[in-house]
Amino acid sequence: MGGTYLREQESAGASGFSQLEDKVMKTAAQFFGEDLLPYAGVKGRIARVAPTEHVHLEMRRLEEDFNFIMKDGSWRHLEFESDRIREKDLRRFREYEAYIGLTYDVPVATTVICTSRVKILKKELVNGMNVYRVEVVRLRDRNADKVFEKLRRKINRGKILRRHDVFPLLLTPLMSGKMEMSQRIYQGMEILQCEELKAGDEDRKRMQSVLYALAVKFLDRDELKMIKERIGMTVLGQMLFEDGMEKGIEKGIEKGVQQGLGRANALIVKLADAGRADDIIRAASDRTYQEQLFKEFGI
Known part of the structure; x- marks a missing residue:
């Protein structure tokens, strides 16, 4: 059954699995965030949950997966990905960070919790003279x-x-x-x-x-x-x-x-x-x- 399960995950039905994976991870963050962050290797203690939806001046809606305000005043932004991490995703995460930092005047870091079977995940984006990085946690590396x-x-x-x-x-x-x-x-x-x-x-x-x-x-x-x-x-x-x-x-x-x-x-x-x-x-x-x-x- 285990091998069959992995093969089926890669088949046409994998899209439904990916959606459920995302929902499970978001639910885990909602109810058990104090346990999820340490398990993912994120240091610091949560003070409270932060907003995840923002309306940009251009009337574009920015929706993050989950945000936590930490005890030290910084924000930890969580994203859940069930597929490979693309350059487009990193640009989106960087935009979220920039907007949160500007709007709330706080330092913010992004952790991407990934359930993909892709072994090498992109976590850096070179943009001109700047390098943007996210922390990646790959659940498939856990046994x-x-x-x-x-x-x-x-x-x-x-x-x-x-x-x-x-x-x-x-x-x-x-x-x-x-x-x-x-x-x-x-x-x-x-x-x-x-x-x-x-x-x-x-x-x-x-x-x-x-x-x-x-x-x-x-x-x-x-x-x-x-x-x-x-x-x-x-x-x-x-x-x-x-x-x-x-x-x-x-x-x-x-x-x-x-x-x-x-x-x-x-x-x-x-x-x-x-x-x-x-x-x-x-x-x-x-x-x-x-x-x-x-x-x-x-x-």
Whole structure:
């Protein structure tokens, strides 16, 4: 399955994968930025999230992927790329930096987190006498097998896991390694549910939702069935079960549970197909928003 997955990623369906990769990375930055930056090798602590949309005097809209204001007052601009980095991209990043620096009078640096399989990535732009550089983090240089080995060692030693310890699990489907995709997601779900992890239910549900979004998009039917069975024992699964119990009051408990799980799974499939990983995660912890999405998709 692992080799098949990599070949399929390079096929015509890779565009949908790229969109979901971007969404997953943006969602990770939105909810887990304090964990993402250190894992990417970015030094400094985040103070707050900064605007990502600016209207230029020429009425051109500049939209960055993510901006953080650091404790030292500087800005860290994040870009997520699922393909090669082109000269045109570097010129765009440089424009973002120039505009932020001029408008907010702050130093700004750009980090590009890349999920591309391209090994040599462009990170410098020579423009006249000036050289513009970005910091590039290539997730394919990280090994998913080692992430799991490290976490298993900690668990076996009885050590407590924090959110920053398990955050890399969300990125393992985008890394290299010998583990099959289904096992990365299944074992990731197991670790996110283990008692050694000291994290709130909301964080657990959000992280499980990221993995489930990737599972729905890329696993075959049998593999996805295995993941769904594992989800039944997670806090995300509990939310889906409770939705089914509510329906069961009217239509019989067993049928109601099945209907609730079916609706939730159908919603996640539609959101994954639309590249809306952020909505999958929000719906996991917001029942009102989940109902709005059911109505939107007619489920």
